[in-house]
Amino acid sequence: MASALRVLGVDPGLTRCGVGVVDVLPDRRATLVHVGVVRSAPDEPIALRLATIAAGIREVLREHRPDVLAVERVFAQHNRQSVMGTAQASGIALLIAAEHGVPAATHTPSEVKAAITGYGAADKRQVQAMVARVLRLDRAPEPADAADALALALCHAWRRGHTAATPEEGALTPAQRAWRDAERLARR
Template sequence: MTLRVLGIDPGLTRCGVGVVEVDATRRATLVAVTVIRSPADMPLEQRLLTIGRGIEQLVDEHRPDAMAIERVFAQNNLSTVMGTAQVSGLALRAAAERSVPVAMHTPSEVKAAVTGYGSADKAQVGAMVARLLGLAEAPKPADAADALALAICHAWRRGGVPSAPAGAGLTAAQKAWREAEKSARTPRLGR
């Protein structure tokens, strides 16, 4: 039994998308990897349309069991954060329309899952992704390797099989996020 996960490293200029299948022994196999690009001089709405359509096409083509998207907490560059958030929204919408379950993972969670070190650099992540997938070299650009790392991280956190119970393999941080999200959705009395 395998789990097919589509990972997304959201970005407005380069959106990395990687698809892996992971079996019950945690062995990961590359299905596909690409980068959806949009030119910086294109109007924002056209850039988002291009990326959104690209994500939808890949989800329809690869029919993942789950989707993993990078969660960005904070960054100094506000325009980068906005673009990342907008592209994440496109991915969430594509998943929701197709009833694909979604999880969001922080960069440090992904790095720790794939390399064993939450502060690994991009070269270390790329090298480990290549090793795990049996590739001669790391996928380029780094956005592609990051998307594959997200997919691998998610599959490993879920125990490598689609039937893993909800919440199985979650880190303490992920459990805290899940509880915070539940309480935010819980209707309050008197409202």
């Protein structure tokens, strides 16, 4: 039996940093290993908040020993303070991966949405519903940051994780087939 790829997904944020670990087989079937949120108090100094996030990510990394870490790529937002916090938390996750010798990758929100739902502009509810469906959960993990971390992990595993040259057509989900076809069109 083929071995699973274990991916730690991190949805960076200063107040709530989502963390999710999944095992994904080469045929794209996925199993939930861990999901949670690392919280820091908004009234604490930024250095303490980042230390809290770092400690939470380190704990998940030590306990679950992922093969790779996937984190949301920071994108421009209207709220400069929000994007700064996201960037700082993202940097912490990438640094911890490097310290532990774990390969790391970043994915844009639209890339994650397209991989999970087949639509790059899907809303949070659609992403949460698909995460629950893919992982065979009774309901979507809450808060949304937790589900987003799992979506990041799944996106990474499905898009880059396993090295099979061309997966069997039947192993691809409809969203993955749509993504593959869109990439082919874009290359023309």
